Amino acid sequence: MEGVLDHLMREMLTEINDYDLCVTEFVRIVDQLLPNSVFYRLCPELHNGGKTSSGTPVRIQLLGQDPHWMAENAYRAIELGSPGVDINFGCPAKSVNKNRGGASLLKEPELIYQIVKTVREAVDPAKPVSAKIRLGWDDPSHGLEITDAVAQAGATEVTIHARTKEDGYKAETIKWEYIREIKDRVAIPIIANGEVWNHQNGEDCLNATGVDSLMVCRGALNLPNLGNVVKHNHQHMSWADVLTLLLRYSEYEIKGDKGLYYPNRVKQWLAYLRHEYPQAKELFADIRRLNKAAPIVEILQSAQQNLAA
Incomplete structure (x- = not known):
C-alpha cells in the first residue's frame, strides 16, 4: 500500500x-x-x-x-x-x-x-x-x-x-x-x-x-x-462519518511538507472509497483536476455542509 x-x-x-x-x-x-x-x-x-x-x-x-x-x-x-x-x-x-x-x-x-x-x-x-x-x-x-x-x-x-x-x-x-x-x-x-x-x-x-x-x-x-x-460484525461506517474522516485526514496531510502531496493522496483515497460509497465517486469527479489543497478542502467542507442541511 x-x-x-x-x-x-x-x-x-x-x-x-x-x-x-x-x-x-x-x-x-x-x-x-x-x-x-x-x-x-x-x-x-x-x-x-x-x-x-x-x-x-x-x-x-x-x-x-x-x-x-x-x-x-x-x-x-x-x-x-x-x-x-x-x-x-x-x-x-x-x-x-x-x-x-x-x-x-x-x-x-x-x-x-x-x-x-x-x-x-x-x-x-x-x-x-x-x-x-x-x-x-x-x-x-x-x-x-x-x-x-x-x-x-x-x-x-x-x-x-x-x-x-x-x-x-x-x-x-x-x-x-x-x-x-x-x-x-x-x-x-x-x-x-x-x-x-x-x-x-x-x-x-x-x-x-x-x-x-x-x-x-x-x-x-x-x-x-x-x-x-x-x-x-459492526455496521459499515456512514458516509457522513467518512466525510468527517476525510476532513481530519486533510488537516493531518496539509501540515508541513506533506502538504505538497495532499492532492494526490486524497484523490488516491477517494479512488478506493468509491468502491464502497457512490458519493465518493461524485466527490472524486469534483476534485480530480485540482492540484492545490485549499480548493479540495473547500469542496469536502461543502459536501459535509450539504449533507447536514
Whole structure:
C-alpha cells in the first residue's frame, strides 16, 4: 500500500478499529545500511515505542534481495524500536519486480530462505520476523514450497495472499483453498489475505483456509472501519462519518511538507472509497483536476455542509 497507507492513515484507522498489528509501507533495501532518518520518516511510530497513539504495534516492512543488507537493515529497524520486522515477497508492481524485488523472488524459494534465515539470525530472537508472500509467480502449487522455505528459515509467521503474481488482483482468481492445503503441512502460524471486503468475506475466508487470523489491505481504504466490521460484525461506517474522516485526514496531510502531496493522496483515497460509497465517486469527479489543497478542502467542507442541511 505504498504511497497511501502512511503513518497518518495508520493513526486514524487504528483509532477506529481494533487492529492487532500494522505493517509499514516497504523500506527498499539495495546495497547499503540506510540512515536512521529513512526509518523514522516511514515509521514515526518508532518515537512512540513502535506503536500508534492508540497502542497498535507497527512493524517495519523491508523489501530487497540481498540477504546481508536485509539483515543489517532489519537489525537497525529493531534497534530503533520496531516490534519486529516483516519481509515483502508479495509486491506485484512492475517497477519493483524488474529490479528483482517483491514478488519476483517467488521464483527463487532458496533465496527467500536465505533472506529470512539471515534476518532471523541477525535480530533479537524475542522479536518476530514475518514474511508476506503470494502463492507463486504463475503457479499456485508453488505456494507450499515457498511457505516451507519461509518456515524452515525460522520465520515467526507468514501472511499468504491467495493469488499468484500473474493473477494480480482479479477477484475471480482468489484461491483460499490453497492456503488450507499449506496450513495442513506447515507448522508456523499462517495469516490469510485477499478479497476480504466485509464481515461475510472474513468468515468465508476463515472457513475456507482454516486459519485464525486475517490481514486486510485495500479493503481498509475502501471501508475505513473494515477491521471492526470483519472482527466484530459492526455496521459499515456512514458516509457522513467518512466525510468527517476525510476532513481530519486533510488537516493531518496539509501540515508541513506533506502538504505538497495532499492532492494526490486524497484523490488516491477517494479512488478506493468509491468502491464502497457512490458519493465518493461524485466527490472524486469534483476534485480530480485540482492540484492545490485549499480548493479540495473547500469542496469536502461543502459536501459535509450539504449533507447536514
